[in-house]
Amino acid sequence: MTKQKQKPSRSLAGIAGIIAAATLISKVFGLVRQQTISAAFGLGPAADAFNYAYTIPGFLLILLGGINGPFYSAVVSVLAKRDEEEAAPLVETITTLVGFILLVIAIFIFIFAPNLIDIFAAGLRTTGKELVREIAIQQLRVMSPMAVLAGLIGIGFGVLNSANQYWLPAISPLFSSSAVILSLGILYLQVGTNIGTATSEYATIGGMVLAGGYVAGAFLQWLVQIFAQVKSGMGRFRLRFDFQQPGVREILRIMLPATFSSGMLQFNLYTDLFFASRIPQTGVAAALANAGLLVQTPVGILSNMILVPLLPMFAQLAAPDNWDELKLRIRQGLILSGFTMLPLGALMISLAVPIVRIVYERGAFNPENSMLVASLLVANGIGMFIYLGRDVLVRVFYALGDGNTPFRISTFNIFLNALLDFLFLEVFNLGAPGLVYATVGVNCSSMLMLLLLLNRKLNGLPLGEWGLIILGLVGGSIATGLASGSTLRLTQQFLGTEGLILQLLQLSISSAVGLVVFAIVVSQMKLPEVNVFVAKLRQKFLKR
Structure with a gap:
């Protein structure tokens, strides 16, 4: 019988x-x-190749090394029930076992890198992008050790959180980013502006340094965790082969199915990159990453503000006697998702070009690159509310103890995504934005299916009432986009379009005008969820 570890208590908030x-x-x-x-690199061969090569290492980092990933969840759930004396040997044993398995996978990736690139980016050969393919193969081989590091980082996340350490695991990706920035800075000092050229020699050198920077960053992220883990008394980095411990079997019992389930969700990314490689234009994969980051940065921050407080509430209201209140919380989550994401999406659509120019247009990233990324940002902006709204509904199913329904829907949508990618690129010839429109379509399909199934599961939801509110927010967002876009064109007509300070000023003025218009529309709707949300934000800022 194991005893619970005594740890300093911290509130959920x-x-x-x-x-x-x-x-x-x-x-x-x-x-x-x-x-x-x-x-x-701009959207040149080195950057484009990296986004194909990073598919597998990046997938493993998200799947195995991410906070809330299956390795993290399994370790936390098991260590929470054990004391430190039992935890340390268990951590060392599971690290040894997982490390050896992932080492085999890393060797496999290194040996079969050409075959893997040809699977995920088959179009690179048929569209004449041989340089991109060759760089991607070398980059994947350089990054093959990240297969091992991903698993170790995921275990480290769980171990440190079990030891009541939250700041270091959550901040550790910063070390990875810093290593990449530093490696590119050193390269720039060595070769100067040639780093951004599309010639074979410099593109290959730059691509290798970029891949090496990511490996160094992942290693540094893991190393920092190990020092903290040792200091917490939660095991050292050493081999231990005590695989008969009950805790080992318990961790694997949770880890393996969760890894398989989470891995299914990444197939949409593979499908998108497969079709991206078939587009003759170089830089599509890199442009998808650039546009995606511009959307995911604010979505990630705002989703934390909305989902983190709601998740425990959903779990507390899972019993049938509490379903009336649960429905109110679901409404709250959806309306707040619409209130934050719809106007933000409207600004992304109407102000896409200046946003991309301000964030990216410098060095090798030229105006032509900006136009491609801006077209993808417009497509991403359309689906921002759908993305977050779907996440709200998925969490409700998890709170109700039903993880199978979201998984089945995700599996169906893998095939739907492939179909939409084919239709939008091969039939309707929409180019690179078609890949994003396909993703938006898949997310929309997921949200509708989740909503209809939740309606049946909870014995009815006021879908008509919720739909009218969302339509009102959509109308306000359209007005936001029109107002901000008109303001931008007006300021550009009188002031011009060149200069970072001028662009920032125009973007700020246009965004402010659009948000004022949205605030006026929403104030007329008198939504209690919005009033409470705004009041809490105001209270926090006043305290600071």
Whole structure:
């Protein structure tokens, strides 16, 4: 019989605050990292190749090394029930076992890198992008050790959180971003502006340094965790082969199915990159990453503000006797998602070009690159509310103890995404934005299916009432986009379009005008959820 570890208690709000602050800092550094990569390579062969090569290492980092990933969840759930004397040997044993398995996977990736690139980016050969393919193969081989590091980082997340340490795990991606920025800075000092050229020699050198920077960053992220883990008494980095411990079997019993389930969700990314490689234009994969980051940075921050407080509420109201209140909380989550994401999406659509120019256009990233990324940002802006709204509904199913329904819907949508990618690119010839429109369509399908099934599961939801409110927010967002776009064109007509300070001024004025229009529309709707949300924000800012 194991006993519960005694740890300093922290409130849920305090933990959420620590994670939110660390996430914000990490995302800001992630954006700076992407700006550095874009300035160095633009949308050239090295950057384009990297986004194909990073598919597998990036997937493993998200799946195995991410906070809330299956490795993290399994370790936390098991260590929470054990004392430190039992925890340390268990951590060392599971690290040894997972490390050896992932080492085999890393060797496999290194040996079969050409085959893997040809699977995920088959179009690189048929469209004549041989240089992109060759660089991607070399980059994937350089990054193959990240297969091992991903698992170790995920275990480290769980171990440190079990030891009541939340700040370091959440902030540790900052070390990875810093390593990439530093490696590109050293390269720039060595070769100067040639780093951004499309010639074979410099593109290959730059691509290798970029891949090496990510490996160094992942290693540094893991190393920092190990020092903290040892200091907490939660095990050292050493081999231990005590695989018969009950805790080992318990961790694997949770870890393996969760890994498989989470991995299914990444197939949409593979499908998108497969079709992106078929587009003759170089830089599509890099442009997708740049546009996606511009959307995911604010979505990640705002989703924390909305989802973190709601998740425990959903779980507390899962019993049938509490379903009436649960429905109110679901409404709250959806309306707040619409209130934050719809106007933000409208601004992304109407102000896409100046946003991209301000964030990325410097160094090797030229105006032509800006236009491609801006077209993808417009497509992403359309689906921002759907993305977050779907996440709200998925969390409700998890709170009700039903993880199978979201999984089945995700599996169906893998095939739907492939179909939409084919239709939008091969039939309707929409080009690179068609890949994003396909993703928006898949998310929309997911949200509608989740909503209809939840309606049946909870014995009816006021879908008509909720739909009218969302339509009102959509109308306000359209007015936001029209107002901000008109203001931008007016200021550009009188002031011009060149100069970073001028662009920032125009973007600020246009955004402010659009948000004022949205605030006027929403104030007429008198939504209690919005009033409470705004009041809490105002209270927090006044305290600070």
